[in-house]
Amino acid sequence: MKMNGARMMLECLKKEGIDTIFGYPGGTVINLYDALFDCKEIHHILPRHEQAGTHAADGYARATGKVGVVIATSGPGATNTVTGIATAYMDSIPMVIITGQVPTPLIGNDAFQEVDIIGITRPCTKHSFLIRDVKDIAVTMKKAFYIARSGRPGPVLVDFPKDVQMAQGEFHYPETVEIRAYKPNLSGHPRQVEKAVAMILDSRRPVMYVGGGAVLSDAAEPLTTLARKLSLPVTTTLMGLGSFPESDELSLGMLGMHGAYCANMAMSHSDLIIAVGARFDDRVTGKLSTFAPHAKIIHIDVDPTSIKKNVRVDLPIVGDVKDVLLKMIKQADKHKEKLTEFVAALTPWLADISAWKDKHPIGYKQSSTVIKPQFVIQKLRELSDEDAIISTDVGQHQMWTAQFFQFNKPRTLLTSGGLGTMGYGLPAAMGAQAAFPKRQIISICGDGGVQMNIQEMATLVQNRLPVKIVILNNNFLGMVRQWQELFFDKRYSSTCMELPINYIKLADAYGAKGFLATKPGDVESVIKQGFSEKGPVIMEFMIAREEKVLPMVPAGASLNEMVLNA
Amino acid sequence: MQHTISVIVENDFGVLSRVATLFSGRGFNIDSLSVAPTNEEGLSRMTIVTRGDDQILEQINKQLNKLIDVLKVLDFSDGSAIERELALIKVAAEDDARAEVLRVVDIFRAKIIDVTPKSYTIEATGNPLKIDGILELLRPLGLKEVVRTGAVAIGRGAKGWNG
Numbered sequence: 001m002k003m004n005g006a007r008m009m010l011e012c013l014k015k016e017g018i019d020t021i022f023g024y025p026g027g028t029v030i031n032l033y034d035a036l037f038d039c040k041e042i043h044h045i046l047p048r049h050e051q052a053g054t055h056a057a058d059g060y061a062r063a064t065g066k067v068g069v070v071i072a073t074s075g076p077g078a079t080n081t082v083t084g085i086a087t088a089y090m091d092s093i094p095m096v097i098i099t100g101q102v103p104t105p106l107i108g109n110d111a112f113q114e115v116d117i118i119g120i121t122r123p124c125t126k127h128s129f130l131i132r133d134v135k136d137i138a139v140t141m142k143k144a145f146y147i148a149r150s151g152r153p154g155p156v157l158v159d160f161p162k163d164v165q166m167a168q169g170e171f172h173y174p175e176t177v178e179i180r181a182y183k184p185n186l187s188g189h190p191r192q193v194e195k196a197v198a199m200i201l202d203s204r205r206p207v208m209y210v211g212g213g214a215v216l217s218d219a220a221e222p223l224t225t226l227a228r229k230l231s232l233p234v235t236t237t238l239m240g241l242g243s244f245p246e247s248d249e250l251s252l253g254m255l256g257m258h259g260a261y262c263a264n265m266a267m268s269h270s271d272l273i274i275a276v277g278a279r280f281d282d283r284v285t286g287k288l289s290t291f292a293p294h295a296k297i298i299h300i301d302v303d304p305t306s307i308k309k310n311v312r313v314d315l316p317i318v319g320d321v322k323d324v325l326l327k328m329i330k331q332a333d334k335h336k337e338k339l340t341e342f343v344a345a346l347t348p349w350l351a352d353i354s355a356w357k358d359k360h361p362i363g364y365k366q367s368s369t370v371i372k373p374q375f376v377i378q379k380l381r382e383l384s385d386e387d388a389i390i391s392t393d394v395g396q397h398q399m400w401t402a403q404f405f406q407f408n409k410p411r412t413l414l415t416s417g418g419l420g421t422m423g424y425g426l427p428a429a430m431g432a433q434a435a436f437p438k439r440q441i442i443s444i445c446g447d448g449g450v451q452m453n454i455q456e457m458a459t460l461v462q463n464r465l466p467v468k469i470v471i472l473n474n475n476f477l478g479m480v481r482q483w484q485e486l487f488f489d490k491r492y493s494s495t496c497m498e499l500p501i502n503y504i505k506l507a508d509a510y511g512a513k514g515f516l517a518t519k520p521g522d523v524e525s526v527i528k529q530g531f532s533e534k535g536p537v538i539m540e541f542m543i544a545r546e547e548k549v550l551p552m553v554p555a556g557a558s559l560n561e562m563v564l565n566a
Numbered sequence: 567m568q569h570t571i572s573v574i575v576e577n578d579f580g581v582l583s584r585v586a587t588l589f590s591g592r593g594f595n596i597d598s599l600s601v602a603p604t605n606e607e608g609l610s611r612m613t614i615v616t617r618g619d620d621q622i623l624e625q626i627n628k629q630l631n632k633l634i635d636v637l638k639v640l641d642f643s644d645g646s647a648i649e650r651e652l653a654l655i656k657v658a659a660e661d662d663a664r665a666e667v668l669r670v671v672d673i674f675r676a677k678i679i680d681v682t683p684k685s686y687t688i689e690a691t692g693n694p695l696k697i698d699g700i701l702e703l704l705r706p707l708g709l710k711e712v713v714r715t716g717a718v719a720i721g722r723g724a725k726g727w728n729g
Contacts, residue, residue: 122584123591127634130579147634181576181637305628308621 005134006035006165012141014041015173018069020060020434022053026073027113028100031165045434045463048455050077052427054084059428061093062414063389064435065218067148068095074102075113083421085155086124090418091239092216094153096144103163104132118159126154134169142177151184152303153216184302188319188327195315196298197331200230201342203272205349208232212239212417213277213301213321220410222325229332231343233353235263237278239417242407253362256284257553258399261562262356268560270295277301277321280310290558300324360564362403370544371520373397373472377404380442383527388440389414389432393425393449396478399549401444423452426469430456433465447473447497457510460536468530471503471540482548507538514538569623569643570719573612574727576635577603584633585612594626598716613718640727647719653697655688658708667707674700685710
């Protein structure tokens with residue numbers, strides 16, 4: 001069928017099963033938007049900023065497991081997507097970014113709104129393409145989606161010049177795609193799996209350390225099965241939260257800088273760490289030279305570059321986490337008798353862990369006069385739906401959410417773990433709500449980050465996306481303030497926001513509802529009021545201003561040197 | 567320690583900058599780099615001379631393999647390859663020095679490819695260490711310009727890189 005390049009692009013999206021996209025029009029995508037005008041199958045959401053559109057596509061992808069799609073025009077539209085792309089790249093989120101580009105004869109001439117977006121995004125994309133000919137659109141898009149979602153997922157940028165959008169051509173979408181230099185190894189090697197299970201059965205103090213890879217490969221079920229079968233304690237990274245139910249006895253919660261005492265102690269005393277789709281990030285390991293000194297390490301990851309990047313590994317298994325875990329379950333079942341012995345021999349280890357749990361549980365001091373942020377998070381858990389999706393920004397509220405919300409299901413926490421992007425939470429929640437109009441989507445923010453993409457209130461109201469925005473307001477950039485308090489002699493350089501914002505009026509200005517809680521007694525009623533509203537809502541909680549995130553492993557210290565009270 | 571790596575890449579738009587970005591972004595060193603098409607249509611070969619300990623080398627190998635356009639990474643750090651480099655050297659040559667230059671050229675089996683009353687231009691090929699050697703001998707005579715291609719490497723034996 002003959003059509004123009006713009007129309008072809010939409011046909012490609014349909015062929016990939018894309019029904020929701022985010023995007024912002026402009027001069028070099030005007031043809032694409034003209035084609036979109038007649039396209040009934042694709043629901044387009046117009047954010048108020050391209051960065052937010054990109055985060056929304058990211059939130060959509062994290063919540064659904066599908067590829068998120070965002071469109072931006074050339075030049076400033078494209079550069080505005082960069083933070084969103086880098087955020088997705090660091091957390092391995094499948095995304096396709098379509099940017100308009102000036103017509104091919106003008107490329108390189110410093111034309112109006114021209115920028116080398118492929119060059120700018122090269123270090124933060126999994127791959128990128130410039131489409132130079134209308135004949136190449138279909139095969140390029142097939143490759144782009146395949147690369148974005150396969151192996152270790154990631155963002156793929158497609159630069160789409162205006163003259164190619166206008167050119168006429170014959171559309172034929174390929175059924176399959178072959179990229180000879182790109183063949184991710186998904187299947188874990190059976191010999192390595194055998195060795196891994198043998199190592200586990202020989203261990204006496206094992207810990208599973210689970211990262212975002214377990215969520216990305218939808219491995220929550222086999223992970224839970226394996227852990228329960230072998231009585232393996234499980235700690236997760238921020239990105240891994242939800243892959244193993246935190247309500248389970250075997251859960252140690254999150255580890256690392258603001259992780260649980262029991263999780264960090266377990267890592268420090270373990271004789272075998274089974275790393276599952278995690279990458280030994282510095283926020284997790286603390287000081288590398290003293291990290292897990294007694295442990296052998298099994299590392300399961302689809303990306304070979306993650307293995308032995310930061311720590312030595314005794315047994316690498318390259319493969320899709322889900323595939324490897326399923327194979328490990330089968331392998332473990334072959335050793336029924338040894339398995340019973342092994343589980344019995346774990347008793348002292350599980351007792352140690354239980355003692356660490358009791359000694360320093362994650363907690364806080366309740367107050368009758370000021371609202372404690374941790375209390376708000378606990379109340380949110382108590383009053384929200386079982387399958388509610390939570391997004392966060394970055395900072396104190398993010399850590400409190402990780403510590404106190406208790407995540408039991410995968411893909412229920414959307415947070416920027418790797419890049420640590422402020423302004424991520426609200427648009428990401430918007431993307432999740434677009435994917436699941438009926439589910440409860442809660443965006444937990446601080447008063448710093450929420451202002452970085454607050455304009456998306458308009459998008460929420462316009463598109464009837466009833467996101468519940470929670471602002472934990474301490475009128476500080478709290479995490480930096482906390483570091484200044486602890487390590488810079490309380491010199492609060494530029495961390496006080498000074499001007500208080502009336503968020504209730506702000507909600508009203510956008511046509512949403514706002515509710516304010518100033519004392520502990522208000523918390524429950526504000527949450528209930530907020531949740532009962534049909535549309536988007538801001539719930540603002542004036543929290544204890546100098547509350548800190550604890551416990552804490554100071555930067556550069558060992559995992560077992562936690563500051564418990566400061 | 568120095569290592570020589572050959573990288574077989576799709577001869578696609580931007581592949582050189584992808585490799586270069588990878589090295590600069592991750593703080594890996596490039597001592598030399600040469601790129602040209604191969605005998606197979608659509609494929610180019612890069613020879614990269616780099617430095618680092620085993621762990622860095624392993625990361626470089628893996629990170630290169632991870633690039634979508636990279637078909638194969640060959641690590642020749644174990645001496646399993648023959649390396650050659652070409653250098654064009656312009657050296658001052660007047661009076662007695664003219665004879666000395668010719669002697670050095672002869673010893674290193676290099677060639678004079680341009681002559682003026684005040685200079686010789688020399689073409690030298692060989693193992694990079696040999697190039698270092700001739701430059702060392704010519705330096706006292708007055709090097710005016712040195713152009714080196716960087717090493718290229720090919721595996722020993724009957725087999726090609728893909729069998």
